[in-house]
Each structure stands twice: as structure tokens, then as C-alpha cells.
Amino acid sequence: MRKRTMPMTETDQPRVLIVDDNAAILKRAVSLLSRACAIVGAVSDPRAALEAVNTLRPDVVVLDISMPELNGFEVVGQLRRSGSTVPIVFLTVDDDEDLLRAAQAAGGIGYVVKSRIPSDLLTAVTEARAGRAYVSRMG
Amino acid sequence: MASTGGRLAMASKDRLSVAVVVTMLLQIGCVWEVARRQMELGEARHAYLPIIVVSTFVLTDVAFAGALIVTGKRRDGAEPMEEFRDRLMRTHEAHRTRIARQLHDDIGQRVAVLTMELDGLSDALPPGTTDLRTRIQALSARTLGLAKDIQALSHAMHSSKLDYLGLVSASAALCREASDEQHVEVDFRSDDVPERVPQDVALAIFRVLQEAVDNAVTHADVAHVSVALRSRGDDIELEVVDRGLGFDPKAPAGDDGLGLITMRERVRLVRGELVVDSRPGGGTTIRARVPIRTPM
Numbered sequence: 001m002r003k004r005t006m007p008m009t010e011t012d013q014p015r016v017l018i019v020d021d022n023a024a025i026l027k028r029a030v031s032l033l034s035r036a037c038a039i040v041g042a043v044s045d046p047r048a049a050l051e052a053v054n055t056l057r058p059d060v061v062v063l064d065i066s067m068p069e070l071n072g073f074e075v076v077g078q079l080r081r082s083g084s085t086v087p088i089v090f091l092t093v094d095d096d097e098d099l100l101r102a103a104q105a106a107g108g109i110g111y112v113v114k115s116r117i118p119s120d121l122l123t124a125v126t127e128a129r130a131g132r133a134y135v136s137r138m139g
Numbered sequence: 140m141a142s143t144g145g146r147l148a149m150a151s152k153d154r155l156s157v158a159v160v161v162t163m164l165l166q167i168g169c170v171w172e173v174a175r176r177q178m179e180l181g182e183a184r185h186a187y188l189p190i191i192v193v194s195t196f197v198l199t200d201v202a203f204a205g206a207l208i209v210t211g212k213r214r215d216g217a218e219p220m221e222e223f224r225d226r227l228m229r230t231h232e233a234h235r236t237r238i239a240r241q242l243h244d245d246i247g248q249r250v251a252v253l254t255m256e257l258d259g260l261s262d263a264l265p266p267g268t269t270d271l272r273t274r275i276q277a278l279s280a281r282t283l284g285l286a287k288d289i290q291a292l293s294h295a296m297h298s299s300k301l302d303y304l305g306l307v308s309a310s311a312a313l314c315r316e317a318s319d320e321q322h323v324e325v326d327f328r329s330d331d332v333p334e335r336v337p338q339d340v341a342l343a344i345f346r347v348l349q350e351a352v353d354n355a356v357t358h359a360d361v362a363h364v365s366v367a368l369r370s371r372g373d374d375i376e377l378e379v380v381d382r383g384l385g386f387d388p389k390a391p392a393g394d395d396g397l398g399l400i401t402m403r404e405r406v407r408l409v410r411g412e413l414v415v416d417s418r419p420g421g422g423t424t425i426r427a428r429v430p431i432r433t434p435m
Contacts, residue, residue: 022248028255066244066299073303093247094290094299098312102304114251115283118258 014129017041017058019049019075020091021067025114029062029091029121036122046070053084060128062112062121065092065103073106080107087128089121095138104133111135228404232342239297242289250286254279298345306341306375307332307368310348314366321356323364330369333431340429343409344368344377347402351379351425354398359383359423374411374428382422388415402427 016037020026021044030042040056043049046067053061061079065072076088089110090103103111110124113136124134257279264272294300300309307329314327336344348366355364361383369376388399399415402425406413411429 022244024252025248028252065303071303093243093251093286095287096290096300098300098304098308102308114248115254115286117251118255118262 013038014059014125015040015057016060016062016125017043017049017052017056018062019043019046019052019067019072020062020064021045022064025064025091025117028117032118032121033062033125037125046072046075049075050078050082053079053086054082058086060087060089060125062089062091062125063108065090065094065099073102076107087131089124089128089134091117091121095136097138100135100138109133113138224404225408228408236297239293239299242293242296243299247286247289247293250282250289254282254286257282295349301341301345305334306336306344307334309345310366310368313345313348314352317352317356317364323356323362325352325356325364325366327366328368330367332368332370332375336375336431340375340409340411340431343405343411344375344427344429346405347413347425347427348377348379350398350402351377355379355381355383355423359385361422371428373432374430376429377425377427379425380422385417385419385421385423387419388417 014037016033016039018026018029018033018039018041020029023044026042026044030039033039040058041052043052047070049061049063052058063072063075067075070078072088072090072092079086079088087110088108089112090106090108091112091114092099092103093114095113095115100111109131110128110133112120112124112134116136120134120136124136127134257275261272261275261279264275298309298313300312304312311327311329314325317323318325348368352364352366355361359381361381363381365378365380367376367378367380369378403413406427406429409429411427414426414428415423416426417423
């Protein structure tokens with residue numbers, strides 16, 4: 001497990017937990033979101049994410065779908081069963097309508113395609129915190 | 140059950156072989172003891188006799204054991220071959236899954252990062268560099284296209300949709316994609332298929348669907364293909380029908396026939412059966428029926 005806790009800010013920035021087993025994507029997402037968010041955790045192990053949601057109490061979780069052992073949909077399933085209602089922004093390399101529908105059915109409010117992280121991720125997180133959906137442009 | 144029978148047959152053959160070896164050792168031991176006593180009694184000149192007896196026994200036993208192994212191999216030949224085919228098929232599937240995941244989770248993500256970096260580079264360019272910006276954006280678009288191709292290849296090798304969406308939704312998506320890409324209408328219906336289907340059963344049916352739809356849109360020369368997935372008691376039945384060119388299923392299998400063999404093997408692996416009904420000019424119906432509860 002790789003886990004990093006950032007110092008809290010006193011601003012109204014959204015507190016974000018980022019979960020992705022790909023180190024390059026995790027680094028990129030942290031670097032991008034830390035300009036406007038408080039990154040409360042960045043973990044590569046989906047099981048650690050379950051614990052981190054309970055202990056770090058993020059406003060939004062940015063969650064990769066394709067991870068070994070426990071995929072993003074399974075993580076959300078476990079979170080919802082444990083009573084967590086934290087908004088989820090799914091991250092995926094798949095620019096795919098079927099997967100988008102599955103992500104929405106699983107309880108995600110945001111869906112960001114990884115190649116569009118620079119333009120979409122911050123907006124998706126901000127919208128998710130406000131309770132609004134955001135989906136990367138497909139095609 | 141067949142593989143259990145095979146293991147039992149192999150086990151009984153092994154027991155017989157062990158019995159032959161033990162008998163051989165006892166014979167050698169007895170005859171050696173006789174020779175030793177003869178030597179103690181000063182009859183060393185006759186000691187060669189036990190050696191001849193031992194040699195005769197050993198040769199007889201070796202011939203018997205050899206015959207046992209040869210006939211045993213012939214008798215059990217079908218079982219090891221079936222196990223070998225099963226193992227081959229499972230290994231092949233495991234390799235496909237591993238390569239697909241590597242493409243999706245590693246190479247695909249690296250290309251995604253590359254796209255991001257190109258976009259970042261384009262954004263960081265100073266004003267007055269329009270031409271360079273345009274060229275970098277074109278590179279980014281090409282990289283994005285590469286990412287999509289990698290994603291499509293990964294899905295063709297092992298559909299993550301099957302893992303995430305389940306058999307019915309993944310099958311519907313496959314038919315929709317085939318319609319879009321091949322300009323053939325692939326109509327999909329499902330009826331009462333359980334939400335949770337064992338993974339090996341779902342994968343076998345999905346692979347048959349992939350192959351059957353691919354065959355139909357590639358070879359049948361049709362504008363429409365019908366796919367139905369339904370429950371039949373404790374079984375799941377997949378039916379792929381086209382009214383196209385058809386073929387003679389009894390004709391010797393060439394390269395194109397390999398697909399049919401693979402479909403049969405996949406279905407057999409999960410204790411199901413595959414029926415291919417086709418004739419030249421009369422269209423093709425492929426029907427796979429697989430029990431949901433696979434016997435252990």
C-alpha cells in the first residue's frame with residue numbers, strides 16, 4: 001500500500017481521496033487536483049481505500065475502475081453497504097458508453113476518461129462535491 | 140466426471156506397475172538368498188544358476204510391465220488427451236486475459252499519460268507558436284486514436300465488460316459493436332438469464348458468441364444476424380442464426396473450420412454441447428447449451 005496524507009487546508013477546498021493502482025496516473029491526478037483541492041489521501045491499494053474513506057472522511061473519492069483484486073465497482077459496493085454516501089468520480093481508460101452506464105448504476109456521480117484528466121478531473125470533482133454529475137466527452 | 144474416471148484409470152494402472160516392481164524385487168531377493176546359501180555351502184560353482192533364474196524373471200517382468208504400460212496407454216489414451224486439451228484451452232485463455240490486462244492496465248494507461256503530456260505541452264507553449272501548437276495537438280489526437288485501438292484490442296482478447304457488466308449486458312454490447320463496425324444488423328434478445336452466471340460458463344458462452352457473430356458477419360454475406368440468449372431449465376442456451384451462404388459442417392476443416400473446433404472445445408470444457416446446423420445456401424444456426432451448475 002502506498003499512502004500519503006497531505007496537510008489540511010483551512011479553505012473551502014474539497015477534501016479528496018484518490019485511488020488508482022497506476023503510479024503515473026495517481027501522481028498526475030494528485031498534482032492536478034492539489035492546485036484547488038485538499039488531497040487527504042492518495043492510495044494505490046483498493047482495500048486501503050475502504051479504510052481511508054472511513055478514517056479520512058473525504059468530500060469526494062476519485063476512484064479507478066480497473067484494479068486488481070477489487071475493482072472500482074466492488075469498492076463502491078462495499079462503501080455503500082457500510083453506509084458511506086461519499087460521492088464517487090470514476091476514472092477509467094475506457095471511453096465507453098456501456099461502462100459509463102455501469103458506473104452510474106454502481107453509484108458514481110462522475111466519469112472521467114484518463115486521457116482527459118487535465119481538462120475534466122477538477123471540474124468533475126467540483127461538480128461531484130456540489131452533487132452534480134459530470135461525464136467526460138465520449139468519442 | 141470424465142477426468143475423474145481418467146485419474147482412477149491412471150491410479151489403478153500405477154498400482155499394477157508398483158505390484159510388478161515389488162514382485163520383481165521379492166523374486167530377486169529370494170533367488171539371491173538361495174545363491175548366497177549355495178555359496179556358503181561350498182557350491183559356488185552352481186551360483187550362476189540363480190543368476191540365470193534372476194535374469195529370466197527380470198526379463199519376463201520387464202516385458203510384462205512394458206506390455207502393461209503400452210496397453211494401459213492405449214486404453215487410457217482418450218482421457219489424457221482430453222485433459223491435455225482442457226489444459227491447453229485454459230492456458231490459452233489465461234494468456235489472452237494476461238495480455239489483455241497488460242494492454243488495458245499498463246500500455247493503455249501509459250498512452251493516456253502520453254496524451255496528457257502532449258496536451259500539457261501544447262497548453263504551455265508561448266503565444267505566437269500556433270503552428271507548433273497545431274502539430275502537437277495533431278500528435279495528441281493520433282495518440283488518443285492509438286489508445287482507443289489498444290482498448291479495442293484488449294476488449295477483443297478479454298472483455299472487461301464481461302467482468303463488469305455480466306453476460307447479458309456484455310453480449311448485448313458485443314452485438315451492438317459488431318453492428319456498428321461491420322454494417323450488419325446483429326439483433327440481440329435475452330430471456331430470463333440469471334444475473335449471476337459462473338465465470339467459466341459466462342466466458343465460454345461469450346467466446347462462442349464472439350466467434351459465431353464474427354463468422355456470420357465475415358462469411359455469411361448477410362445483412363441481418365439474430366442472437367438469442369435464454370434460460371432452458373438449469374441450462375443457458377445461446378443461439379446465433381443467419382440466413383446467409385451457409386456451409387457443409389461435414390466438410391474437412393480448413394483454417395475457417397478452426398473456429399468451429401474452438402467453439403466445440405470451449406463448450407465441452409464447461410460440460411455443454413454445441414450444435415451446428417448449416418448447409419450451403421441454407422444459412423447457419425449455431426446453438427450452444429451449457430449447464431449453469433458445472434459438475435466438479
